[in-house]
């Protein structure tokens with residue numbers, strides 16, 4: 001099993017859904033109480049793709065308020081879990097790579113895949129080094145060998161990647177032929193992606209007023225969004241070499257209409 005896959009590091013939490021880590025029950029309760037708007041509270045029986053029959057709870061009337069009561073999966077993770085179902089038969093034979101280090105998706109992959117590599121991006125830690133036991137990687141320049149994974153997953157990462165085309169190309173490179181990429185990004189209904197910022201000549205340039213996502217690792221509203229993805233995300237992925245790129249409809253098993261569209265793509269065999 002690759003280094004870093006079983007290591008325990010500092011707990012993370014992210015409102016944008018990237019990491020909804022496995023918390024101890026007390027912390028989970030505290031986090032739930034922070035989100036709770038009592039009048040908006042809803043609970044219903046359902047199925048979680050990670051832990052089976054469960055109760056799904058809506059702590060407030062927004063996407064970030066949805067959780068599985070058993071594993072704390074967020075709406076984004078529930079959507080990812082259902083999107084991974086068609087690949088479930090091959091996952092026990094898959095070496096997987098997930099671009100975060102905590103949460104129900106990570107735990108599920110750890111239990112079901114042949115091996116799991118995880119990483120986080122820390123802008124002050126060189127790629128390939130560890131922080132709190134977690135491998136640091138920049139998806140634009142991965143320190144991982146070609147053709148080393150069968151499955152790559154990421155949630156709410158690529159809107160924060162300055163050069164997303166390079167990022168997709170890197171994930172294509174580290175996948176084996178026949179390998180699968182499954183991911184979410186915040187998506188608008190617009191046909192085209194709107195670039196909000198870019199790196200030009202080594203300098204950050206804002207093309208639109210900056211927007212940030214919260215990341216408790218770095219702080220409230222600290223993670224810059226480089227773009228608002230539109231439906232052309234499919235073409236961007238295809239341009240990196242992927243085939244069979246699909247934008248799945250929101251899964252109705254994620255309740256209260258908070259299912260996310262998920263992108264799946266395959267590195268087709270030559």
Ligand SMILES: [Zn+2]
Pocket residue numbers: 048049050051052054068069070071072073104
């Ligand atoms: Zn669950």
